[in-house]
Amino acid sequence: MEVIHCENVTKLQGKAKALDQLSFSIKENTITGLIGRNGAGKTTLLKILGGLWRETSGEVKVLSRRPFNSLYVSENSIYIDDAFHFPSHLNLKEILREGERFYPNWNRTLAERLFDYFEFHPKQTHANLSKGKRSTFNMIIGLASRCKVTLYDEPTAGMDRAVRKEMYRVLLKDYLEYPRTIIISSHYLEELEDLLEDVLLLDNGKKVLHLPMDELKEFAVGLTGRSEVLLQWLRGKTILHQQNAGPNELYAVVKKEDISLPEAQRLGMTISPVSSSDVCVYITDRGQGGIDRVFR
Numbered sequence: 001m002e003v004i005h006c007e008n009v010t011k012l013q014g015k016a017k018a019l020d021q022l023s024f025s026i027k028e029n030t031i032t033g034l035i036g037r038n039g040a041g042k043t044t045l046l047k048i049l050g051g052l053w054r055e056t057s058g059e060v061k062v063l064s065r066r067p068f069n070s071l072y073v074s075e076n077s078i079y080i081d082d083a084f085h086f087p088s089h090l091n092l093k094e095i096l097r098e099g100e101r102f103y104p105n106w107n108r109t110l111a112e113r114l115f116d117y118f119e120f121h122p123k124q125t126h127a128n129l130s131k132g133k134r135s136t137f138n139m140i141i142g143l144a145s146r147c148k149v150t151l152y153d154e155p156t157a158g159m160d161r162a163v164r165k166e167m168y169r170v171l172l173k174d175y176l177e178y179p180r181t182i183i184i185s186s187h188y189l190e191e192l193e194d195l196l197e198d199v200l201l202l203d204n205g206k207k208v209l210h211l212p213m214d215e216l217k218e219f220a221v222g223l224t225g226r227s228e229v230l231l232q233w234l235r236g237k238t239i240l241h242q243q244n245a246g247p248n249e250l251y252a253v254v255k256k257e258d259i260s261l262p263e264a265q266r267l268g269m270t271i272s273p274v275s276s277s278d279v280c281v282y283i284t285d286r287g288q289g290g291i292d293r294v295f296r
């Protein structure tokens with residue numbers, strides 16, 4: 001069953017298109033990684049799905065309803081980012097109590113265990129937490145709410161690596177026990193790989209890829225070989241990325257389905273895997289020769 005459906009969704013921010021004719025759908029009980037470079041439209045999309053912002057045009061459906069101003073969607077979804085704020089007069093324990101009052105599927109045991117494990121103090125206030133601790137607390141709210149639709153916008157901002165790993169582990173364990181539809185936006189795809197079932201890659205407000213994580217891992221391959229041989233062989237094919245690999249040697253990244261690996265081997269090329277995060281970077285490259293251009 002589809003839980004999220006977008007059809008030709010456009011969001012204007014001034015004259016610019018933060019989302020541009022975006023269409024995709026997400027099945028019930030999946031974890032999707034929302035990936036894209038700065039300004040790609042990730043936050044805009046998540047805020048529209050969470051009902052916080054209104055789309056300019058197109059159709060958005062979350063749990064079969066238009067999310068903007070929908071009480072049903074706000075009760076059954078949660079949007080978490082590092083700007084998630086709470087009334088300043090509430091301490092952390094009181095915030096958890098409010099969460100329990102608002103979210104129908106709230107799991108008190110999980111909230112309290114995580115609260116203790118990450119060494120929060122009941123009387124602390126949200127505003128006085130460090131950046132990483134604030135993200136950790138926000139993520140506890142996102143987990144304990146067990147909403148049908150959970151939208152995390154760079155949820156691990158400021159967390160140290162150990163906490164990030166633990167949080168993703170908790171998320172996976174809790175998801176297996178209590179499946180729901182989760183989208184996580186992040187710039188660190190490699191840290192999320194084991195968690196994600198699907199990846200949605202945005203660029204300039206448009207969908208570039210939406211495919212299972214396993215397929216993304218197999219999407220591209222790196223070839224290293226003599227420049228003229230490689231370029232001749234790849235003529236007419238899309239090269240996602242290329243760079244010099246030594247005198248007269250070239251490294252090129254191409255879609256796996258576009259080439260024959262036995263043929264590449266026969267021509268003496270070295271074949272190497274390409275990580276899914278590198279694939280995303282190459283596909284959304286601005287084609288300007290990268291940061292090296294600054295020094296030319």
Ligand SMILES: Nc1ncnc2c1ncn2[C@@H]1O[C@H](COP(=O)(O)OP(=O)(O)OP(=O)(O)O)[C@@H](O)[C@H]1O
Pocket residue numbers: 013014016017018036037038039040041042043044045
């Ligand atoms: N409140 C706003 N007013 C004007 N433009 C905005 C506003 N919010 C976002 N934008 C623009 O919309 C586009 C998409 O921004 P968005 O924040 O959705 O991207 P993002 O993928 O989340 O970026 P990042 O990875 O940097 O957080 C950008 O060009 C941004 O400048």
